Amino acid sequence: MADRDEFPFRSVAAAVYLPTLLFGIGEGALIPLIPAAADNVGATIALAGLIAAMLQIGELFGDIPSGALVARVGERAAMIGAVVVALGAAVLIMFSPEPFVLGLGVFVLGLATAVFGLARHAFMTTYVPIRYRARSLSLLGGVTRAGRFVGPLISAPVIHLTGGMTGVYWTMVLFCLVTAALLIVLPDPETTVRARTGKPAAPVTAPLNLQTTIRQNGRVLGTVGVGAAVIAALRSSCLVIIPLWAVSIGVDEATTSLIIGVTGAVDFALFYVSGHIMDRFGRIWGALPPLVGMGSGLIILSLTHDLPNAVSWLWVIAALLAIANGMSSGVLMTLGADLADPRRPAPFLGAWRFVTDAGAAASPVLIAVVTALASLAAAAASLGAIAAAGVVIMWTWLPRGRERDVG
CATH class of the missing domain: 1.20.1250.20 (MFS general substrate transporter like domains)
Known part of the structure; x- marks a missing residue:
């Protein structure tokens, strides 16, 4: 059980999993309603499907620079940057006047999602003891799924209370702001683990x-x-x-x-x-x-x-x-x-x-x-x-x- 004693699970659990949960809730509130948002700006059914697919396409393109970016700036900075970009994407989606701008906003949200996910994945890979790795990463995946499950449950009453999609957009903005604040306020889990275990930081080399x-x-x-x-x-x-x-x-x-x-x-x-x-x-x-x-x-x-x-x-x-x-x-x-x-x-x-x-x-x-x-x-x-x-x-x-x- 030495690995469990070495790795401070309880000390870093909130900093590791809570931002992921909140970011997932924000996305979960918005993503299922992208086709409806597309319909609101005059997209056809086929075009609405393409706009919804831009999230996955954005994640695919986001994978291209994300590894080098996270290696250069570190996991925490990359996640904060990704949340800021997601915040900008939410605003762009909110004020989209026509389908092209909406699709661009969804694509940018996909880029941010890719960087955010890889940054947390890289931290878990580096520091979690291998004997607990699968459980820790399955929990990370479960937290993400929980966010995507809870988000629509929040968006439904928001739409009922506000009478439209605007409240959902502001819900995404709110969860992005809270996620960024937590990433800034909570102790950096990478620093916490290195201090506890004595594990050195990764060597600084060209990504x-x-x-x-x-x-x-x-x-x-x-x-x-x-x-x-x-x-x-x-x-x-x-x-x-x-x-x-x-x-x-x-x-x-x-x-x-x-x-x-x-x-x-x-x-x-x-x-x-x-x-x-x-x-x-x-x-x-x-x-x-x-x-x-x-x-x-x-x-x-x-x-x-x-x-x-x-x-x-x-x-x-x-x-x-x-x-x-x-x-x-x-x-x-x-x-x-x-x-x-x-x-x-x-x-x-x-x-x-x-x-x-x-x-x-x-x-x-x-x-x-x-x-x-x-x-x-x-x-x-x-x-x-x-x-x-x-x-x-x-x-x-x-x-x-x-x-x-x-x-």
């Missing part, structure tokens, strides 16, 4: 750019990284294909919302279980079961579209996908942390997140293309086949041993 980092780590990014991108793609696809499937088989909006809400609660409830399993039995148990579960669920779903009890099948498959997704909580951050240089993880984590975010961004595009060319059922089956490829990749390249064998 690597994304292209150089990818070239130097091509083998691991092209194997385990691709498997991780498959997991990210399946996660992203579940968020898209369930509501589309509900529309396709004629489920009403209230039932669709209930399905998404119940399965979202199941997903959130499992975040810490995933970390415990990975720390106890090895990382492969956080990767293979979710891949098998999501892949099997999507393949079964593809066979149920025209069945007389298709709605019941949707409930069952949505629950299976939620369980599989919940069991994968933290696995992408944990694998990235295991494979990064613990003395200077930010450049590699930027490349790692770029690869996984590329998978997440590509998945909705794949669904749209296959659905247009064939059918929604074919899109679900295609994703199931991709999941099978991910199983093969992870089985081949991810070490079977305990966490110390991975890095």
